Structure formats: C-alpha cells, structure tokens
Amino acid sequence: MGRYIVRRLLYLVVVLFVVSVITFGLMHAVPGGPFDREKALPPDIMENLNRRYNLDQPIVVQYGLYMREVLIPKCQDTHWLATTEDDAMIKFKVGNLYCKWMNFGPSYRSRSRTVNDIFRDQLPISMQLGVMALTVALIIGLPSGILAALKQNTIFDYLGMSIAIFGVSVPVIVLGPLMVYVFGVALGWFPPTGWGSQPPYILGFIPRNLGWDYFKYAIMPAVALGLGSSAIIARLTRASLLQVVREDYIRTARAKGLRERLVITQHALKNSLIPVVTILGPMFAALVTGTFVTELTFGIPGMGRYFVTSITNRDYPVIMGTILLYAIFLVIANLVVDLIYAYLDPRIRYD
C-alpha cells in the first residue's frame, strides 16, 4: 500500500507538469492580453507593463521563470520583505540564510496582492464552505437514497426521489437568491450575505470561531450548495443499493438467517457505496476549491470568483495558480477514493 501511494504521488508530479504546460500554452495562445482595457493603453505603457511582468520574454523563458519561482527555493542572508516581489507560500530559515519557496507570482489585476495571498486568504473560506456543503450533501443524500431503495415504490421512494429531482433541477443561481430573500430579508433568520471567519485560520483553514456567529453565515450557502450534490448522491445510492440487494450473496445472507438490519448495513450498504465514493472524489475537489455562483450569490469572499475572473481578465499567474490548485485537489481526492475502495471491497488490492 505504501509503495502504491508513493507511486501515485510521483504520478501527481507528472500530471501537474503536463497540466502546467498545457495551461501555460493555452492561456497565452488565446487572443487578448491582461492589459487590454476598454480604454486602450498607449504602446509605451504596455511596454512598461509587459517588461515588469516578463511578458516581453519568449514564452518558454516565461514558463521557466514561473516554474523556477514555484519550485526552486530562493535564499539570501537578509530577511525577505513584505513586498509582492519577496512574497512566497513558504518562508523558512536555514542557519543564517532566509529562504522562501513556492511563489505563485503577482496578480496583474490586484496590484498589491499575489496569488499566494489569494491562496492564504480566499482558499480557506472555499474549503470551509466546500466541506460543509459536502457534509450537507452526505447527510441528506445517503439516507434518502438508502430509504428510497429499501422502500422501493413507496411514498418514501417517491418523496426522496422528488426531492432529488428538485435538487438537481433547481440550480444555486435560482435557489440562492430565493433563500437570501426568504430567510435573509423577509424572515431575517440569517444574515443575507457574508462570511463569519477571517484569517488567520487554525491549520490553515479551520476558523477560530465555531459558534453561531460563524454558522449563521454558513448555513444558507452550505445548504444551497449541498442540495444539488445531495441529489446526485441520493440517486446514485438508490440505484446502486437496488442492484446490490438482488445479488446472490445478499440472498445467501438472508438464507442463513441473518437479521435484515445486518444484511443491509454489513453486506449491502458497504458494497453499494463504491460508485458513490467514486463520484465523491471529483465532487470534493470541485466543492472545496470554490464555487463561483454560490459565492457570488451569498457574498462569500472565496476562491470561486478567481476561477472565472482570472480567465476573463487574462490574469496569467492567477489562472495558473487556480488550475494547478484544482489539479492537486482532484488528483489527491481520487487517490483517497482509490484507498477507500480497498476498504470497501477487500478484493481490491494495490500491491
């Protein structure tokens, strides 16, 4: 198992390299540049901007400069300043040398910020929202899927699946403003917009305050976002469980006189979860790296916006940063999914 994980992590490096090359090439190939404005800038100004951000260099050199900043630690004998140039995700001290490592570069749009700042300040918020939304999705999705399957063609089944269809077909863009209006404005139960935590975070992403002051902001977006995913989980769980309960080994379990509860929990459920776990990987990666519409609707200062605006703005370092981040989350989530397979189905072995 250990060797398998190491192999997969090496494979992650290869994936990230390929993703970085493709993204870097594509974003520079698309027409339009980061400094194209409604008010066209004079050539002298464009030259200054391009020179400042190395955009006057050949594309291969630009890629090299970018990867060097990200991958290779830089050390000097004076401490690094709090400027955009000296910024990095990791700063540490080796002997008398001050080192920094992993600088994802400046944002062209927010002139006093770097992509590292966005990772530090915005990503934790998206992760909190994503984890809560996924929790909501599982809490609603799994039981209603199981119930629908066990009580097939009863009122529970129809009700559960109706809710699932509702969840899939009413997107956040409709549900969000509706919730904001009903629970935020009309009833005044929750603040209509905003987020209840601020940096710094415990372990980089856990808020310091976990009371009502935090959750009153989080409940509406987590439910709105989780509902759509819960529907997918519910439908998949139902379908998968219906298939499993018709398997021979379930009949065997019943025939040997096992209690129905044990048949379902020990034999049927565990095996039926494999397809559900499969989609949880990508779902997790998508939810925790930020969701544009949900964040916009509920005024949450998360990462989601940057996935969209960085591309319309041609903010190259932010595009690279967000894409690489998503790739890392996706690959790791899929790795975890593969490890869970081995637990769910002992026949799956990776060594």
Next chain:
Amino acid sequence: MRKSLFLAVAALMIVSMALAACQPPAAEGPTIKTLKLNMGPGDIPTLDPSLATDTSSTQIDVMTFVGLTRQDEVTTLIGPGMATDWTYSEDGKTITFNLRNDVPWVKYDAVSDQVVQVTDCSETPAVRIVNAYDFVYGIERTLNPATASDYAYVLSFAIDGAAAYNNGETDDFSTVGVKAIDAFTLEMTFNEAAAYNANIAGMWIAYPSPSWLIDGDDCTEARGDKWTETGFFQGFGPYTMKEWVHDSYITLVKNPFWPGTENIPAAKIDEVTWTMLDEVPAFAEYEAGNIASAAVPLADIDRVKSDPTLSQELVIAPVQCTYYYGFNTTKPFVDDARVRRALSMAIDRQGLIDNVLKGGQEPAQWFSRPGLAGAPTMADHPDLGVKFDPEGAMAELQSYLDEKGITVADVDITLMFNTSSGHQKIAEAIQQMWKDNLGLDVKLVNQEWAVYLDTIRTVDTPQIYRLGWCQDYADANNFIREVFASGGSANPTNEDGSPAGGVMWKNDEFESLIVQAATELDPAARVELYAQAEEILVYTDAVMAPIYWYTRVSVTKPNVTRTYSVLGGQESVNKWDVTQ
C-alpha cells in the same frame, strides 16, 4: 477506526470552541456614527494612487488622499485641494502651486484603535507633514517605467518631458516639468497651455506618496507595492484606511488631523465600510436594512418604482459615461457617411431607454457627456448632433442605394459586441429598429471581452462595434479628443499616422477644432468649438452613433444625508451625515 476519527473530529471542535470562547468581548466605547455601503463585486484592485485605474480604487483614494486640486464631485468644478492657490506663468504652460503646510501623514494604529500621526526617524521624532517633495516623489513613482502604472499616460501626455521619462528615453527625472521650489511650493510645466491642466494636476496619479514606506528608510521597512495593505497604509485625507479584508470589505476611519477646508470638509461619519457584493445580494442587504445605499438591479427597477417606501428612497443621477456604436469607416457600406447617418438616425434612443434599459438614462445626441467642462448641454444645444428621425434616415439610405444602384437586400452589415446579456438586449432592440425603420437586416456577432478588445483595435474592426467611455477627468477633451482624434483610444494609428483600427478616420477640420478648444480659455467659446467638433463626429461624418448617457439608479436610506457624485464613483463621503 471510525470511532477514533469521530473522537478526533469531536475533540477538534471542542478545542476550536474553547479557543473561540477565549476571544475578548467586543470593546464598548462611546457611540460612533457608522455607515455601510457597497462597492460592487470583486476585490478593490489597488489603493495605490499611482496604480489606480478604476472607480472602486479611486473612491478609496479620494477619501484617503487629496490632490493639488480637487474636482467637486457634484458641480465638476475645480477647487483647491492640497494647494491653497496657484498662479499661471505668462505663456500659461507653467503652474505654481502653493501648498498647505498643516496636513500630517497619518495611519490607523490597531493597538490603540486610533488614527495617529506618522513621525520621521530623527531622535526626537517629528510629525511628517505632507510637502512638495512627497508630491514630486508620487509623480515620479507614477511615471517611473518600473512602476508600470496604467494611467501614467495621462501625465506623460500632459506634463513637459514626462513621456521621455516614462518610456525610458531618459532616467533623469529633473528633465520632467515637476519641481519642488521649496517644501510647500510646487511648480508644474505642461506641454500645452490647456484649460484642464489644473484638473490633471489634481488626479490621483499625481497624489503624494510616502517614500519612506514604499522604499523604506532608517526606521521603516520597505513595503513596495504592498504599502497599501492593512497595518501599513498611510494617507492624509479626510479618512484613512482601518481594515481591508480582501474580497470582503474595506473600512475607512475618520482622520481627525485633516484640517477640514471649505470644499473638503472634515468627516462627520466616524467609520465607513464598503462591502464587495454583487448587485443582487447587495440589494438584499439593503432591503434587510444592513447597508445604507445600493444600486437597484435591473430586474427590481419596476418594483422599486411602484413600492411606496422604496420609491421615496430612489434617486436616478447622471454618470459621466457614454454608450456608443462605432463605425469602421473603411468597411463596405459603412464607408459612406450617408449609411452611417442613416443607421444612427434610425435608432429610437428614448424607446430603447423606456423598454430595455429602464434606468432613466438620457438619449445621447453627441459623444461628450453633458456636465463635463467644455461639453455642450441639452439646454444650450437642443438640436445639436443626431436624433431619432426614421424618415430622414430612410432618405439618407435611399440616396446611397440609388447612387450605387443596389437594393437594401444587398447591404450586408455586421454589428459586433462583447458577450454580455445587457449588450445583447440592446443590440437586439437596435437590430429590430433598423429592420423596422430602414428594412435593413443587420447581423449580430459577439466575442468574449478580451478577444473583442483585440478585434476592435485592428484593421479588421467590424463594420459596427460597441463601446462605452467614462471620464478620467471631467473635461470634454478627455472624451472627444482622447477617444476619436487620430491616434485616440477608439481611433488608433500606426507609427506613421496611418489608421490601425477602430473607426479608422481622420478629418483635419475636426482635428484643428479640438486642438483649438483645448487651449481656448473663454468657457463659452470653448463649448462652441466642441459643439462644432461633435457635429462633425456624430452627424456630418457620423463616425459613431452615440446611444445613451449613463445614469445611476440607486436607493439610499432616509437617515442618510448625502451628495451624488457625477464622476463615476469618487463620492465625497466626508460630506455625508447619518442619524442613528
């Protein structure tokens, strides 16, 4: 295993809650006046005056700094700022500014929760007073090619020697026409004796900057481009920055050291917070009573107008922007002024406003938004420019068709705009007007924004294309000349002066009129010159079809006393008050 995981999570939650409980309770001080507003979605790009380009950045800058001069946000007239008065040289090109000597640099101190004065590095620290050297440093920094300031071009276009410094021809700043005569006297030399020089001198890109904070000195660590972050920021205007939580909100706090002048009074409200919400959630916050003023989303305008309470809080105010369609005057069919005039005259602007835009916009008859210095107004020039005239439009088109011996079905025209549902609706409405009034089928094409901007700056600019323009400084020069003069923003040229894209147009009479107007000092004569230039632009040559002049539809709670800026942002919140 499942049990241990559960325990770990539970423990983590308990620890977190305990930590949360340890936080000190909020301090209870004397009641202060606070105000919450909305800035619009997305983070403020920068607070650095040398780098600011957009309305959110400049909104914070005009509150936390003051330029040499200050344009009144309601009347657009130029008044004193940090300069109490100024004198012109005989040739009108050099202005000598006399500065205030009583304004200290300040910063917000989080420990004492107070605004404190910034002191220097001497043994007995002295308060740093904003002086002429800070202005020179700020302007030098804007123009320095390494700063890569977008808006440096406004200074390099206006100030003597600035262009050569900005494009790296020289690295000697003493060749630039900006000099500190002494600590409180600043001399600026311009390229032209233009009416708007004092206006440009007051723009944010010419604000003073704290050199000790940006480059560092004996007692201050260099912050570079991050000097505007929470905890570092220094300014001197009626407010200073307390907290900037990126993508979420920014809070300004009253600067008690701003002396308060006649046109820039000291602040009445102690703390002003701007959230960074999209229009729809911001309006929800307004309705929930959490923010004091908000823009009205298009979908809510009819409801607000008919609501007894909300309609009382509604104000539709002008904004200094113009929405227009440009013509590539070298492309088939639209290379004839009659066709362009016909297309422009066939647009029912009022109908578009009443049925599509709904925001009380004003039908635009020419390009320079009335309210700008030098721009004609509807009161003194009611018949200037282009109006909706379907018969006249048809006659123009018919005369063209007869001459060429073709029918309307042979005319093949494409209108391009950047992808957006708003622009799409407008384009579809106008497409229908052209169909109804001229019998002309115009194709609609859209492109993603950045791709579109590339397209309209090449010789392949489509026959008709959409753009808008908002003021940088409130003078007609910033509109008609900087956009449509040969080499202007919508009329770019190659180095040899040949057209490179946009409207691809040059009219010598137009060019001479706008140069003449720039230096004309008699305001009435100036308006006449611009009126003649506008007539050429929108009617005689019909290079562009002005569509509407922007307005802003907003609601404000009745307990707020406020002014309405026409400058596109740049609200003087220091003039506002609130009863709580």
